[in-house]
Amino acid sequence: MASNMKYIPEPKTAAIVGCPFSGGQPRAGVDTGPIHLVEAGLADQLKGLGWKVEFGGHHQFEEIHVDQDPPAGIVKRPRLVSQVTKEVAQTVGAHIKAGRLPVTLGGDHSLAVGTVSGTLDVFPDACLIWIDAHADINTIASTGSGNLHGMPVSFLLGLNTPEEIRNLKNPNISSENGDDSAPFEWVVPRLSSDRLVYIGLRDVDDGEKKILKDNNILAFSMHHVDKWGIAGVMERALNHVCPNRDRPIHLSFDVDALDPTVAPSTGTPVRGGLTFREGHYICEEVYETGCLVALDIMEVNPSLEDVISVNQTVAVGCSLTRCAMGETLL
Ligand SMILES: NC(=[NH2+])NCCC[C@H](N)C(=O)O
Ligand SMILES: [Mn+2]
Ligand SMILES: [Mn+2]
Secondary structure, eight states: OGGGOTTSOSSOEEEEEEEOOOTTSSOTTGGGHHHHHHHTTHHHHHHTTTOEEEOOOOOOOOOOOGGGSOOBTTBOSHHHHHHHHHHHHHHHHHHHHTTOEEEEEESOGGGHHHHHHHHHHHOTTOEEEEEOSSOOOOOTTTOSSOOGGGOHHHHHHTOSOHHHHHTTSOTTSOOGGGOOOOTTTTOOOOOOGGGEEEEEEOOOOHHHHHHHHHTTOEEEEHHHHHHHHHHHHHHHHHHHHOTTSOSOEEEEEEGGGBOTTTSOOSSSOOSSOBOHHHHHHHHHHHHHHTOEEEEEEEOOOTTSSOHHHHHHHHHHHHHHHHHHTTOOOO
C-alpha cells in the first residue's frame, strides 16, 4: 500500500487550514463552519488514522470595510474575496512545499480560488476534481447573482479577460501601499479545462452550461450518477483527469453536492443529491489513487437548520475528510 501512495507525504502529515470566511456569498454563518469541524474533533480523528496533524488556529482575515469594497458592476466584495483567497493560496502552497497535505475547511467556495491556486503553484500539472451541486464557473460576464462563490473556477481557468478583471477595480478607491492591482489580478490561470472534472451537478445556470460546452469540460450530473452508478462515474472521472493515476489531485468538495437530507446545513441546498455512501465513495476512491495533494471541505453553514441538522452536517464534513485520508470500512 505505502509504495503506491505516490503523493501522500511520508510520514503522513496534514495541515488543517481553517478559513472562517463568508464574503463570497450573502448568508451569514458559513464562516463558523471550520470552527465547528475542528471542535467536532477532526484533528484527533485524522491522528487516529495515523496522520500527524498541524493546526495553528483558524485564519484571521483582515476585514475590508464594505464602504471600501463596493460591488464592481454586479460582482460583490471583489477586494475582500481577492485578498482573502490570495492569502489562502500562499498558505496552501507553503504547506504542500513543506510536505504537508493541506485540508482547507470553509467557509464559502470562493476560497477555492486560493486553495487551487496554491496547489497549482507547486504542482502545475495537478488536476481538479470538483464535487458540487453547482458548477461555480460563472464569469464576470455571466454571473446572475454576483456572488463570488459561484465563480471560482472561471478565475482558475482564465475565462475572464484582463480587461474584465481590471474593471473589478474601483477607480475611486485607492488600495493600500500604492498597490495598484485589481482584484484577482494575482491569479495565474494555470488550470486547463481538460484537467477539471465535475461530479454531482444539478443546478447549473444557463450561462454556465454554455461555458462547460464551449470549453469541453467533463461534467457528471446526478443523471450520470443514476445511469452509471457512482463507481462508473468515478472510474470515468479519474480516467479523464488522471489516466495513469500519476497526476497530483486537488479534491474540492462542496457539501451541497450531498442530498439535503444528508447535509442539510448549507447555504444553497438542492434536492436530488448524492447519498451518504456516494459522497464517501468518491473520497475513498481519490485516496486510493495515492495522488491526493490537497483537500477542501466547503460550505458547511452551522447557522442554518436545527441542531440535529447542524451536527449531522458537521459529522459528514468530518467523515468525508477521513475517507479522503484513508479511512476504510474494513
Ligand atoms: N458554492 C456554491 N454553493 N455556489 C452556488 C452558486 C449558485 C449560482 N450558480 C451563482 O452563481 O450564484
Ligand atoms: Mn454548491
Ligand atoms: Mn460550490
